[in-house]
Amino acid sequence: MTVYHPLYHPLSDGWTLRPAVPAVVPSAVLDAGAVPATVPGCVHTDLLAAGLIDDPYLDDNENRLGWIGDTAWTYATAFTWTPDGHERTDLVCEGLDTVATVTLNGVRLGRTANQHRSYRFPARHLLREGDNTLEIRFDPAPAYAEAWRAALGERPGAYAAPYPFVRKAACNFGWDWGPALVTAGLWRPAGLESWSGARLAEVRPVVRVEGGRGEVEVHVRVERTSEEPLAVTAEVAGASVEVPVPAGRRRAVARLSADDPALWWPRGYGAPHRHDLTVRLRDARGRAAGEWRRKIGFRTVELEPEEFRLSVNGVPVFVRGVNWIPDDCFPARVTRDRLAARFAQATGAGVNLLRVWGGGLYESEDFYDLADELGLMVWQDFPFACAAYPEEEPFRTEVEAEARENVTRLAPHPSLVLWCGNNENLEGHADWGWPERLEGRTWGAGFYHDLLPSIVAELDPTRPYWPGSPYSGSPELPPNDPASGTVHIWDVWNREDYTRYAAYTPRFVAEFGFQGPAAYATMRRAVSGELARDAPLVLHHQKADDGDGKLLRGLGDHLPRPATFDDWHWLTQLNQARAVTYGIERFRALAPHCSGTILWQLNDCWPVTSWSAVDGDGRRKPLWYALRRAYADRLLAVLDGEVAVVNDTDRPWRGELLLVRHGLGGEPLAKEGVPVDAPPRSAARVPLPPAVGAPGDPRRELLVARLGESRAVGFYAEDTAVDFPPAAYEARAEPVAGGYRVTVTARTVLRDLALFPDRLDPAASVDDMLVTLLPGExxxxxxxxxxxxxxxxxxxxxxxxxxxxxxx
Known part of the structure; x- marks a missing residue:
């Protein structure tokens, strides 16, 4: 037997795209014939590159592009193949979106109906020396889903689109922050892989830390064309082992033990150490048949269910998280560099966890590798969101296959700390009237309480699994009960003023948030017409139900009514920052009773008014700067009648808490000092002494709290009731390397000073904002x-x- 390393030939060049069924296709597209296509990519980006459609992110172009998702499309390429001496050649498709028929040289290789899986088709018997043709036809996902809905019966959900009936990112059909742009195409790479004798089909390391030792079980599965003996070697952290794979066997386990390895820690708790794990497959004569390399991390993860408290390496971690949605409707455009920029924005804001939300995708290897490298924890939802999902075939088999593949794929990543069964489906069944509408039909419970936890227990036993979010820890309990498990808080924004956050004493807040518009430069790029709050093209980039009305009502008594678009833009952005700050400060002050918050949301997939801190063009909104303060390692916050002192470091925070009540003119009216000794990883509330807690005139006074380098400012009344003087200040801008230094000196109190240089240069950014100054500062x-x-x-x-x- 001759054994070689697998030989991989990428199929990334020479692709074309054309409609397979031209019934609803515009004549310009028909006349264009076969257009060049990019792989990885999708139909929308290929048509855009060919100049055949307008940018779906601009104006209301989205409305005129629904035909793309309702059309069948054929991707085709021709390639030259030369026999390479191997016994097997497989066509490997890492991602097909979604309902695809794969044909090689006129012979069908297979059909697919799951965006979340990869596929491998034996192809050697169909390859010809010389010219070969490969075609992949993508049938419309909406039609496929509608057919299964008709066959299996209606399932309730947040939206009318039939997304529960196809294994595809749910948000692709439109969401309350995203457009309906139903994609199709080869969204991940494809290629031909040749091999002989045997190949490494799967490597799954199970990593533990026990008694100061790092233990790794490397589970290996091989595919083989011969029954001859094989051997697997594994190396990590100075340890190595070789295990046989006897004749005819296809699985082996290599066990390694490393003395006192450097541990992987999340951000703020230590360094995210990783170690190279190398696995090699050899034949009986010692010749290489394949190699697998990854970086792994030694660490433990535990979850205390009632408190929903995560501990890493035995240390409880307060989660400062953000929810992550797909960063583009067309995921092939999300490069490693783009992810690195977005992750830098997350870590720059003090974030230590990303929740990959269940209406999206299992993300790319780059996503999890960057999270590993940065010490960013990842909470991974399985892709189910806001709907009842059928458990009948073919969906049960598809769900099991995708879960097995992705649990195995992501197991090496130390950043992954939690598997979660779904987003809001348990709450939907309990609280949204689903049982009456289901009339006994399946809705996903078997996935979340049986299938998925059994797969995680089998393949990834070192990580906790949670059936869904929100969830209180038992099917017998109300899912969204703040007393235990996770809670989603959406009465704020939908109905209640953001001060209602103070009424909650949650264990863990996995979703909460408030809307604000995108940056001015982002809106200006996306909307060609008038920028007005109620302009039709502006409203098209607001997908939330009554979103514009909620933005205005959300100002409440906190901020004045906007008279112009510029005022609306500024005040609603500021109100978003204020609302989120209000919630985070109070939830962090509840620690350790509350063990974490996950803001909805970090990012956007297109230019839109939404709950994000970073808009669809990657610009930081005022919320981002507020989040950086609210998620700081050390937080000083003026609450209602007290000051919160939150110390999320491993060092004590000691000193005198200086509390000064000022008049709006800056004059001190009362001063108190309170000694503070905040232990590591602690939160305390310091009651305000009467001299500074009770203002003489709440309309004309404010409170400044200082502890070391930290400062917090609080007002005794809402801004609309404060007797602010007209703003007076001196401001100068001077050129410096790479931009400008802007210095503002207050002559009166300046409340939440902010700078928006993107109004002058769309590429410009500022390092800080939302700064309150007293006269002379x-x-x-x-x-x-x-x-x-x-x-x-x-x-x-x-x-x-x-x-x-x-x-x-």
């Missing part, structure tokens, strides 16, 4: 830009804003 902002800007414009309205400004 100064703040310096650094603006990064590659252009020469007008200093007067940089320091004037509407670029420089504060709550108590007077418009020119």
């Amino acid at each position: 100064s703040a310096t902002f650094t603006v990064a830009t590659g252009q020469e800007l007008d200093p007067g414009a940089l320091t004037g309205h509407p670029v420089l804003r504060c709550v108590n400004e007077t418009a020119p």
Whole structure:
């Protein structure tokens, strides 16, 4: 027997795209014939590159592109193949979206109906020396889903689209922050892999830490064309082992033990150490048949169910999280560099966990590798969201296959700390009237309480599994009960003022949030017409039910009514930042009773008004700067009648808490000092002494709290009731390397000073905002830009804003 390393030939070039059934296709597309296609990619991006459609992210172009998702499409390529001496050649498709028929040289290799899986088709018998043709036809996912809905019966969900009836990212059909752009195409790479004798079909390391030793069980599955003996070797952290794979056997387990390995820690708790794990397959004569390399991390993860408290390496971790949605409707455009930029924004805001939400995808290897490298924990939902899902065939088999593949694929990543069965489906069944509408039909319970936990227990036993979120720990309990498990708080934003966050004493908040518009430059790029709050093209980029009304009502008594678009944009962005800050400060002050918060949401997939901290063009909204303060390692916050001192470091936080009640003119009216000794990983509330807790005139006073380098400012009344003077200040902008330094010196109190340089240069950004100054105080902002800007414009309205400004 001759054994070689597998030989891989990528199939990334020479693809074309054409409609397979032209019934609903515009004539321009028909006349174009076969257009060049990019793999990985999708129909939308290929048509866009060919100039055959307008950008679906701009204006209301989305409305005119529904025909793409309702059309069957054929991708085709021709390639030259030369016999390579191997026994087997497989066509490997890492991602087909979604209902696909694969044909090689006129012979059907197979059909698929699951975006979340990869596929391997034996192809050697069909390959010809010389020219070969490969075609992949993608039938419309909506039609496929509708046919199964008709066959299996209606299932209730948050939206009318039939997304529960096809294994595809649910948000692809449209969501309350995303467009309906139903994709098709080879969304991950494809290629031909040749091999002989045997190949490494699967490697699954199970990593434990016991008694200071790192233990690794490497589970190996081989595919083989011969029954001759094989051997597997594994190496990690200075340890190595070789185990036989006897004749005819297809599985082996290699066990390694490393003395006192450096551990992987999440951000803020230690360094995210990783170790190279190398697995090799050899034949009986010692010749290489395949190699697998990954970086793994030694660490333990435990979950205390009632408290929903995560511990890593035995240390309880307060989760400072954000929810993650697909970063683009067309995921092939999400490169490693783009992920790195988004992760830098997350870590820059103090985030230590990303929740991969269940309406999206199992993300790319780059996603989890970057999380490993940065010490970012990952909570991974299985892709089920906001609907009842059928458990009948073919869906049960598809769900099992995708779960087995992805649990195995992601097992090496130390950043992954939790598997979660679904998003909001347990709550939907309990609280949204589903049982009456289901009339006894399946809805997914068997997946979340039986199939998925059994797969995780079998394949990834070192990680906890949670049936869904929200969930209180037992099917007998209300799913969204704050007393145990996870809670989603959506009465705020939908119905209640954000001060209602103070009424909650949750164990763990897995979703909560408040909307704000995208950055000005993002809106300006996305909307070609008038920028007005109620302009039709602006409203098209607001997908939430009554979203614009909720934005305005959400201002409540907190901020004044906006008179212009510029005021609306500024005040609703500010209100989003205020609302989220209000919730996080109070939830963190509840620690350890509350063990974490996961903001909805970090990112957007297109330019839209939404709950994100970073908009669809990657620009940071005011919320991002507020999140950086609220998620700081050490948080000082003025709450209702007290000051929260939150110390999420491994060092004590000691000193005198200086509390000064000021008049709006800056004059001190009362001063108190309170000694503080906050132990590591602690939260405390310090009651305000009467001299500073009770203002003489709440309309004309404020409170400043200081502890070491930390400072917090609180007002005794809502901004609309405070007797703010018209803003007076001196501002100057001076050129520095890479941009400008803007210095603002207050002559009056300045409430939430902010700078928006993207109004002058779409590529410009600022390092800080939402700074409150007393008279005589100064703040310096650094603006990064590659252009020469007008200093007067940089320091004037509407670029420089504060709550108590007077418009020119």
